[in-house]
Amino acid sequence: MRMAELSHTSGCTVATIKYYLRQGLLMPGQGTAVTQATYERRHLDRLRLIRVLREVGDIPVARVGEVLAAIDDTQRPLVDVLRAAHHALGPAPVDEGPGHAEARREVVGYVVSRGWDVDPRAPSFDVLAGALTALRRLGYPCSPEVFSDYADAAFALAGAELDGGFIDPSGGPAATVAQVVVGTVVYEQALSALRRLAEEHHSNRRFGVPVAKKTGRRRR
């Protein structure tokens, strides 16, 4: 297909596709010039993957390049490719306030002590350390054990994701990376929303009259 059709079918503008070509994220088509080249199914698949990484994963272009390089390296074991995707999803550490490095060591030690097999460089440790330091700063002295219920739930959910077949490596590393990004990001949004709704439910049950059964009189 030509550039115009690639743009139409992928949903990416021509300018965006040219940008990805210049950045080396998209392999060149066959032909004499960018707009006169011929593109194939693999170009479309690559653009779809880039969209998932950029739009769902919110991954910066430079880090998208790293994930794609890992996918393209046929010598690289799948587990390494998936770890690269996991880490690319993590936020870049910002605004590391006082106590962050110490809190980070504590949460890494906590997670390792639970027997989790995780790279200590995982950016999610920065998020977890940030939550610990936030609690301390706000006047709740605590150790990482305060997160134990959440760790148990997270461990069970993540295991069920793999058991449920949502992550299926049979389609190759590119398709598997897309599943990992969608599974991680979209279900995280759903889990956060459901927890907030559940908190409202339990708060209503604990402290008030049910919304659905509210009458003219209000109970205090």
Next chain:
Amino acid sequence: MRMAELSHTSGCTVATIKYYLRQGLLMPGQGTAVTQATYERRHLDRLRLIRVLREVGDIPVARVGEVLAAIDDTQRPLVDVLRAAHHALGPAPVDEGPGHAEARREVVGYVVSRGWDVDPRAPSFDVLAGALTALRRLGYPCSPEVFSDYADAAFALAGAELDGGFIDPSGGPAATVAQVVVGTVVYEQALSALRRLAEEHHSNRRFGVPVAKKTGRRRR
């Protein structure tokens, strides 16, 4: 105390305190002029609460005013005050793409069918509907039942939060709102981070050799 001490003790700049005074978020001190007025413990407590709402909850100033008004309304049942805080934490609906309204009806119906007592206007329904439409757009046809494991986990966690005494209404509505904001936001960050770390663990166990035990040879 004078303005300078209020600023120093609260950690808010004088300019910020004056802004909150102008916006009506902070009650005026006793005195003839802003900087010559005398401020008390209740001013300090209010500033601390505003900081939690603004900095932890990331709540816009206008919505902070709504939550504070709910707290200050002594006729208002605690459950209503907490619901106002929950909803203020929710994102303002943005970028509602095609299928959002229908997906929102579906997720509200799903949550209600589980027996959850939640106001259908809760902004978390927009987030949950967004996750559903994202999955569909990305080529995973699904119903809200796809979130059932997450709903079960969220329900159990939110219940444990109340049972664990983290939300203790004995300190009055202002202190309870601060607990709700910290509990909702900070533990959500921790839960998301822990789920990502658990995903990495399960991915390592399923697809590769453990990081800690990696040798020179790599298993494919």
